[in-house]
Amino acid sequence: MRVLAPHEGRHDINLRPAATAKVWVGAGQEHETIAVPGVALGHADALVAIELSTVCGSDVHTVAGHRSAPAPLVLGHESVGRIIALGDDGVKASDGSELRIGDRVVWSVTVSCGTCDRCRAGLVQKCRTVQKYGHERIGPRWELTGGFATHAHLRGGTTIVRVPEALPAAVLAPASCATATAWAAVNRGAAGRALEGMRVLVYGAGLVGLSAVAIAADAGAEVTVVDPSAKRRAFAERFGGTAAAASTGPADIVIEASGHAVADAIAAADVGGVAVLVGSVFPSDPIAFDAEDAVRRMLTITGVHNYTGRDLADAAGFLAGTGRAYPFSEVVGAVYPLAEVDAAIAAASAQDAPLRVAVNPR
Template sequence: MTSAVLRTAHTARPYALSEPLTLERVPVPEPRAGEVLVKIEFSSLCHSDLSVINGSRIRPLPMALGHEASGIVVAVGDAVEGVGVGAHVVLVFVPSCGQCRACASGRPALCHRGAAANGSGDLLHGEAVLRSQSGERINHHLGVSAFSQYAVVARESLVVIDKDVPLDIAAMFGCAALTGIGAVIHSARLSADQSVIVFGLGAVGLAAVMAAAQIPGSTVIAIDPLAQKQELALQCGAHFAGAPEQAPALVAAHAGDGVDVAVEAVGSASVMEACLGLLTRGGALVAVGLPHPDQMLEVPALLFAGTGKRLIGSYMGDADPARDIPAYIQLWRDGRLPIELLHTDTKDLSEINESLDALADGQVVRRLFTFSAK
């Protein structure tokens, strides 16, 4: 099969010239006990992929990238339940073991075993199965490695969906929708008549806008430096949109002394600081973006106890994928979550490196990939 493999991080831009990802021919792996082989139909390019390439997220190399995708099951290993050959599935970038401290407390997105496997480039039920043609180990990206024609994943890394859901739409529910919607619904627990500001209008930020717009009486402000993303946010349900320098005025005009919730989907410590300054007393900042590890957040320590403001970390939107993906898809069916607006275009995987530049420059929201020959 063909797989997009990263062998060196911190590659210089433009990526179209430096080509950090190489399309390699690798053997199709066999699923072991507890694992499933999926034919990838659509995979999406996400900033988390870019974060591995630019060094913001340190991962073991070489690694086959890609973590947001949909596909069709073509083989199952022993002891796999609830999924059979031919099933349509959405892949999920945190497999939950169901037994660790986080899973037992109802927070599968923070699964300890899943995080350990993701960090080491392995799968939940065993070491990596991807190999080069010479036998060299290739690490898995977040238990998925979706920039490939096929992927072996743990059963816990997929959710079965109805076959009438278009697989290009379904792909975006595995990361962007889970993370953005969950940040508003689960992490912030936005309630009726509250106000929210969303910084960063990529796919995750726009999904957060969609979710916030569904809350009765909400006031939704969307912020991004790019005018085309501001316009897209208005289509997604935002009531007001503007550039970062307009944020204080928009909050003053439409949220009084501050917003109840700020969603930071940029991955910037300075933006997080700005968000804290836009909160009303008792407001919550939900941090969704992935800043570079060297970035530090510096705020007055008295800010939290003195004003009751809260800083909430949100990973995968505090989602339970088995519960939330079907529920979010139903909201899409009902016309309440226009996830299709996130889909910029579809390209062949051979254009992956040029697409990294387009994502970094904000030219695309969600570019989907398929294969010209399967």
């Protein structure tokens, strides 16, 4: 790698060998490979060599044509990597310290401006000019936009969290989507209350659901998780929850993490309870809503989509701390080389797929 003189407010980074990325060009087509021999870093940008990326459900839905996405596109937004170059203004980690070359990091799925009305209100994930890793069409000066690549170009406005060297990459990569989203969901359900002794019900034992189970159980909640899969129910109990095959309740906090049990989740909330909807990130049939019942039970029904930088930092801290007691290191069931990203996504799409399939560019 060679750093050239600044040009138009940017540092030009020559990469030898060139970075490579797998580009999705449309539903039903195999990924194509592009070489990226150089990156133009803005003042607050960072370049990361990716250690491991995991395949999220949204990647699967995009490739299958179930959600719209702009092509050509570098998919992947659950990654861990190491900083190899920084913009000339310096880049700060989430804790306010200066990042250094060689730091091992995870980063937010969103790039936010920090100044618009939504950012000022704390809704940084809904920034007026938001950009999302693994969701943006590639273009000049920003080709390394997703995790299915050897490198990622992180733009100013990205939350970057320094993470421990000793923690497995398979634990850290999903932090930037599943774990941080689960943290946001539990936090929204708690609404500032202590979770000790509270009844928490989680629908869906996917990785978001299991992460929510562990986070709530670790805080002292009595957690039940509902999932139709006996295999996933058995795994869920290792994350601190009591597993059930069918609807149960009532509960103080209900987290719907599957996208398939919204009506059940709302029905299971106790008087004064909170139903947190986090799994409905794909088109589905509308459900009937009994407004009188919601009023009489004094329910709070809230949605969580993505997360804030604080959520990511807290989720990473949990994984590095008390979260080590839970089997997050076992969620990745298969690892593929970057060249076989289509096989990795196919494996993640299988009916009996592990919670996560990983892509290793190294």
